[in-house]
Amino acid sequence: MALLWRGGEQPEEVRPGPKPALSVDVIVEAAIEVADREGMAALSMRKVGERLGRTGMALYTYVPNKGELIDLMYDRVLAELPTKYDVSAGWRPAVASWAGHTLDFYLRHPWVLQVSQARPVLGPNEFAALESVVAILRGTGLGPRRTRGVVALLFDFVRGAARTVTESRLAPSATGVSDEEWWRTRSHLLEEVAPGFAERYPMVAWVESQDDEAGEDDTFTMGLNVLLDGLEATIAKG
Amino acid sequence: MALLWRGGEQPEEVRPGPKPALSVDVIVEAAIEVADREGMAALSMRKVGERLGRTGMALYTYVPNKGELIDLMYDRVLAELPTKYDVSAGWRPAVASWAGHTLDFYLRHPWVLQVSQARPVLGPNEFAALESVVAILRGTGLGPRRTRGVVALLFDFVRGAARTVTESRLAPSATGVSDEEWWRTRSHLLEEVAPGFAERYPMVAWVESQDDEAGEDDTFTMGLNVLLDGLEATIAKG
DNA sequence: GACAATGCCTTACGGCATAAGGCTATCAGC
């Protein structure tokens, strides 16, 4: 917690003992690289230490434990998000832009989705991220209560969409099988193991049938538009 | 995979060797109890084995590995969900009812939220759950593509809401501190560590200010209504 | 009774977070 909010530079008091060769910052950076590349499950103190030419235990000089390291990673990476959005064209394009940036962010750092969200880590950049959406919604005339609800809805949607994308990306790469191949194999298995699938689950069969609609935009954009329409209706109702 | 779809009873061929004292079903049941009570992180083969008076290794006679056990737990627990919703009053109350049931379900089994969702486990009850929402939406006239998008949005919203609730419940109980106390301590720390918080994050301060609106319904109901309004608009637009 | 198969066990390996204690480089004060 204190580490999260530590100011620019500490007074740098002169102390006996060897100079620190590492720093909280380089450790956090190395840890983020590991998590970005290999995922949260593969993140271990030893691995981060090795990347810095140290043992895992060396990190405990700088960081009290793995949990706090993750908090630091989380807040650090949140700094990538824009903090201001142009609302001159209204809240709608601004929210759409926010959603897009936030989705990209989660796709860049999928492990972030595994950091607790209900109980926020409460770092400076987390508040900044929250600040940016609320600032957009401020112009809608919604009260704080409704704004909170809408913010939660927006975050849930974006995070859910990100989770869907990243999880479907991760699973096959682990086994070295292509995505398409994976689905084909799965379908074959399904037919073998559950004959009469289409009769048993007619709605599922229908919903997964070939597209009959025009429109090339993806699931994300679609869901976002539904959501924005709902927001518009909510605002209109006062 | 085969275990997921295994039919009612196997032919029960007579085999040499000791009679199995356990079964896949009792193992899955025991594992669910552990996960419900102590969370996914505390679920281990040894712990499930102990609950059944066995070692952890004994389970490997019935289940190939932990991952498949989790798949089985997942599909088993999904059987709790209703499969049919009354659409005689229109899709809106039916979807609302579905969302409520599904939220309760996730709150009952929070660990389910940690089972991969993009790459579904593809068990029978997962398809049944999907079938139930799509059946409701079938009456709206939406095509398969849009329906898919709406289903994703609905699931993302409900899962996000559930995650928010369960994670905020879990964190303090682990430390033995009450929820309220936790927030107060956190606030104190924040003031100490980040003076001028309200000036730095004016929007956050505003959105977290006291309620000025009437209405006693919670964040979930609010978000759901926004979402349903959006769905209504989408349907109206054809 | 011989033999094969099976449920369950113990042991072992390599991973994890992290507590404890030791070595050594580096400082302040003498």
Added chain:
DNA sequence: GCTGATAGCCTTATGCCGTAAGGCATTGTC
């Protein structure tokens, strides 16, 4: 330059985890 304290980093150890390997006793068929 020496002494003593301190801090960075190490090795070692503890107790978890999933699971591979191999052993033993029970239970069936012939």
